[in-house]
Amino acid sequence: NELDVVCFQVLLGDVGAGKSSLVLRFVKDQFVEFQESTIGAAFFSQTLAVNDATVKFEIWDTAGQERYHSLAPMYYRGAAAAIIVFDASFERAKKWVQELQAQGNTNMVMALAGNKSDLLDAKKVTAEEAQTYAQENGLFFMETSAKTAANVKEIFYEIARRLPRV
Numbered sequence: 539n540e541l542d543v544v545c546f547q548v549l550l551g552d553v554g555a556g557k558s559s560l561v562l563r564f565v566k567d568q569f570v571e572f573q574e575s576t577i578g579a580a581f582f583s584q585t586l587a588v589n590d591a592t593v594k595f596e597i598w599d600t601a602g603q604e605r606y607h608s609l610a611p612m613y614y615r616g617a618a619a620a621i622i623v624f625d626a627s628f629e630r631a632k633k634w635v636q637e638l639q640a641q642g643n644t645n646m647v648m649a650l651a652g653n654k655s656d657l658l659d660a661k662k663v664t665a666e667e668a669q670t671y672a673q674e675n676g677l678f679f680m681e682t683s684a685k686t687a688a689n690v691k692e693i694f695y696e697i698a699r700r701l702p703r704v
């Protein structure tokens with residue numbers, strides 16, 4: 539089908555921000571309280587119907603541990619889209635945005651996910667601050683929860699909607 543689109547995508551962000559949990563929710567509709575820290579990277583795929591197209595996401599879930607940082611370009615180099623995930627601290631997310639703007643694909647669709655929205659008191663960054671940052675830097679922002687599934691499908695859907703050809 540000529541309306542089918544493959545979207546290579548990468549998830550980046552701090553250790554424990556919930557990258558693997560978001561992917562697991564999206565791909566298997568599951569959540570685990572004690573998700574193991576990712577080693578290197580893990581690969582997933584999932585399809586989503588968007589308008590008249592079927593978008594096949596080919597997703598690299600990277601490891602947030604700093605010692606794997608040097609591997610990241612292998613995963614974002616070919617990516618058409620990225621989700622930058624943060625929970626408590628926003629600083630690492632900003633660094634990833636800068637790195638992608640400098641070294642990622644031009645026209646990369648970028649989403650900023652403020653994850654763990656179910657844990658409201660743990661939030662140190664207000665949604666407004668993240669929203670403003672996103673607007674100024676050409677991303678879109680959503681608060682997500684892998685635990686409750688809030689906005690998980692929606693963030694992938696919005697990425698798909700913003701891809702060229704969809």
Ligand code: GTP
Pocket residue numbers: 551552553554555556557558559560570571572573574575576577600601602603653654655656657682683684685686
């Ligand atoms: P690395 O692989 O080490 O980079 O971490 P990660 O970003 O993949 O985080 P991971 O998905 O492993 O989640 C870390 C912990 O946070 C796990 O214990 C998850 O259960 C928990 N977690 C993830 N997302 C959520 C969420 O939306 N809400 C709550 N309450 N906990 C979450």
Ligand code: MG
Pocket residue numbers: 557558559574575576599600601602
């Ligand atoms: Mg992980």
